Amino acid sequence: MGTSNVFATYDPTALFAGAFPVRHRSVTIASGANTAGTPLKRGTLLGRNSTTDKYVPCVKTANDGSQTPVAVLAAPVDAGSADVVGPAYFEGEFAAEIMVIDASWTVAQVQAALRQASSDIYVRGVGVLG
Template sequence: MSMSLYENDTLVSAQRIPIMRSVVIASGEVLEKGSVLGRITATGKYVLSESASADGSESPDVVLASAVDASTGDTAADVYIAGAFIDKALKFGAGHTAESTWHGLRAKSIYIMRGV
């Protein structure tokens, strides 16, 4: 598990201390900071969560801490597993919105806050 320094920015809200860990992003993904990711059950790897997926990743699970280019292979990346995040800074996959993921993420200690 890698450790990263916390950087204050427009993604993380000051209302909760964010908690991070390192995960594996599946090969083929090119993701922006703030992407809401789901975990593929069979592999344990993370991809952009899309509501129509049927591999486990349809359930939003974590928030990507920095942009990642895994286009050439699986890549380790830091994600937030808990904290409060500004809705306008989050990047959602097809079929997901801040409203549609709010309850599921809240159960995982990820809180979506309305930005200004």
């Protein structure tokens, strides 16, 4: 055995859950998407309001278009009192246990909604953390 062997390590806090290509772009997070001073966390599942074209945490019971999961927040943002531009992933494979998914969803429901939307976002369980 030479020293050129490369071994992958498992990081239980990693948002990424696989080697699927990751693509991101800037989006506008709507003012009031979070409580001021409590930023949205990296990994938050986002939906897009079809009227304003702004992003908010995806809630299954919404009826403004944001009930459809379309992106994953790539960095913490505080849109508590004003719109904020921030990065969001539109492709990738993500660990459900690390993501911030609204309680109105189960992971299986998110997976089904992403499949139905023909999304390139894949959410999967990587096991119990902690």
